Amino acid sequence: MIFYFSGTGNSEWVARKTAESIKDSAYDITRYKQTPEIGEEERIGFVFPVYAWGIPESMAIFAGKVKRNGAFTFGICTCGEDAGLTMKKFSAIYPLDSAYSISMPNNYVIGSELEEKEVVVRKLEQAEREIEKISREILERKKVYRVHEGKFARLKSGIANMGFNKFARSTSSFWVKKDRCIGCGLCAAGCPSSSIEMKGGIPVWKGTCYQCLRCINSCPKEAIQYGKKTENRRRYRISDYL
Ligand SMILES: Cc1cc2nc3c(=O)[nH]c(=O)nc-3n(C[C@H](O)[C@H](O)[C@H](O)COP(=O)(O)O)c2cc1C
Structure with missing residues (x-):
């Protein structure tokens, strides 16, 4: 097991x-x-x-x-x-x-x-x-x-x-590019700590999370960002390689 x-x-x-x-x-x-x-x-x-x-x-x-x-x-x-x-x-x-x-x-x-x-x-x-x-x-x-x-x-x-664990797991730095988000809700449905809610067709993060980064890496439109530095960075999806 x-x-x-x-x-x-x-x-x-x-x-x-x-x-x-x-x-x-x-x-x-x-x-x-x-x-x-x-x-x-x-x-x-x-x-x-x-x-x-x-x-x-x-x-x-x-x-x-x-x-x-x-x-x-x-x-x-x-x-x-x-x-x-x-x-x-x-x-x-x-x-x-x-x-x-x-x-x-x-x-x-x-x-x-x-x-x-x-x-x-x-x-x-x-x-x-x-x-x-x-x-x-x-x-x-x-x-x-x-x-x-x-x-x-x-x-x-x-x-x-x-x-x-004390300071870095706040979700407050996550945000979504509204012109890219298609409101598919994959991020909210897949979040293992249930820290994302869809409100008005876009994701909204609450409280803290595990910081697993599933949401930002798996967004099909790369609409999810964290702070100011992620806009031009690659994302990682293992499915692209299997
Ligand atoms: C919040 C966070 C912290 C991480 N810290 C480390 C680390 O301390 N050392 C390291 O080598 N990799 C670190 N990584 C990279 C991951 O451990 C690595 O990519 C892992 O294989 C991801 O596994 P998963 O796809 O099952 O989530 C970190 C990743 C995240 C999201």
């Missing part, structure tokens, strides 16, 4: 590919109204993106409620560059036998320009090979810690992650 959270599809793709390789099933945690029952599962896995060198809130809360049954446990985080101490922090919530990070295309369009197509393609090819290796190790129940923590991991996963 593999549980995943995914903003823009990378972690979903990793979870599904891994599940296929180890003949298991992958479940989107945002679809559960109640914590799932854990029975006789041989393996329990978690797949999710790294947010500011930490665990997305949705996954941290979910994992804290999942029962432990003596199964082999593993976690895979997907990240653009480095994961810091994400998986060590995850293990403190749900103890893992194995932990991995996989380098995937960066979706953090609100921070910087995204990678060019060739880089995205190369990362996806490398990830596919890494998933095969990870799957073999999971089937062998091998205990592995292969996480690219990067430099200053303690600092990034400590103070920087705390700052992200």
